[in-house]
Amino acid sequence: MADKIAQPVKDIDILPAEERDLLINQWNDLADDYPSAGCLHELFERxxxxxxxxxxxxFNDHALSYAELNRRANQLAHRLIAEGVVPDxxxxxxxxxxPLMVIGLLVILKAGGCYVPLDPDYPQERLHFILADASPILVLHDNAGQKVLTVAQENGLPTLELTRTLPEQAPQVTGLTPRHLAYVIYTSGSTGQPKGVMIEHHSAVRKLPVLxxxxxxxxxxQLLQFCNFSFDVSVSExxxxxxxxxxxxxxxxHARQELT
Structure with missing residues (x-):
């Protein structure tokens, strides 16, 4: 610097050549044959x-195989399509x-829909807000989700319990593309009302294989799914x-609560 006092600061190279190569070239050498198209559930089906x-x-020392999980998700996906679920x-x-939590996410995606996860323990006020704001076509629930039924009925929304079955083959969804929505996850609302963050299939398809x-x-x-499924980290988990x-x-x- 003393030898070149007229040199602009932006032109001063303060890194040794080896470290510069590491930062600029080696750490950025991420090129690979990752999928650039398709939908989130299609990655699972592959x-x-x-x-x-x-x-x-x-779950509780009981395992579902990939084939069985896929079969059970296919069954209810047909029902969702019959209920009018279309892309977006x-x-x-x-x-x-x-297991119904994971099955349910796949069901919605396979039917071409976009899942909006709600924790059964959410306060009534938050349930009301999200159901009104998301404008869902349908509410899926199990016994633990009974609280949302009252709210759904007050909003005139149809509901479906995650126990019914139909054909086992994968449904054919017309018009579904990677640019359609995969899921909407609401923020905590700590700075105001919760806001729904809309994620399209192509975003997840590009991110997950890299991660x-x-x-x-x-x-x-061996991977433990720990995060509440209403938070975005759960998607990766x-x-x-x-x-x-x-x-x-x-x-x-209850086991998850003991670890928090």
Whole structure:
């Protein structure tokens, strides 16, 4: 600097050549053959074809294989289509931490809809606001989601319990593209009313395989799904394992609370 006092600061190179190469070239060498098209549930279906007998979901020492999880999701997806779910239809899901939570997310995606997760323990006021703001076409629930039924009925929304079954083959959804919505997750509302963040399929399809590789998730990994499914981190916790050939370990609500 003393030798070149007229040199602009922006032109001063303060990094050794080796460190500069590390920062600019080596750490940014991320090119790989990642999927650039398709929908979120299609990533899961590709993994089903690769590892149908592997454990996809583990709950209370009971495991569902990839093939079984896919079969159960296909069954109810047909019902949602019959109820009028089309691409970009918002479908609220309000369930406890059981296999039905994961099945329900896949059901909505396979039907072409966009899932909006609601914690059954949300205050009544928050349930009212989100149901009114999201304008869902349908509300999926289980026994734990009974509280949302009253709110849904007050808003004139149809409801469906996550126990019914129909055909096992994957439904054919007309017109669904990676530019349609995959999910809407609401913020906490700490700075005002909760705001729904809308994520399209292509965003998740581009992010999840990269995150899987950065975290070195593979078929030998053991992954615990811990986050509340109404938070965005849950998307990675659910789907990174399900596109990697390993299983999602799901904790019951009371067990999760003991760890918090």
């Amino acid at each position: 993994q089903v074809a690769k590892t149908p007998d592997a454990s996809a979901l583990i 239809s918002r479908v609220v899901i309000c369930v406890d931490r059981t 899987r590789d950065v975290l070195a998730i593979n078929a030998d990994s 659910f789907f990174c394992p399900l596109i990697s050939g390993t299983g999602v370990h799901l904790l019951e609500s």
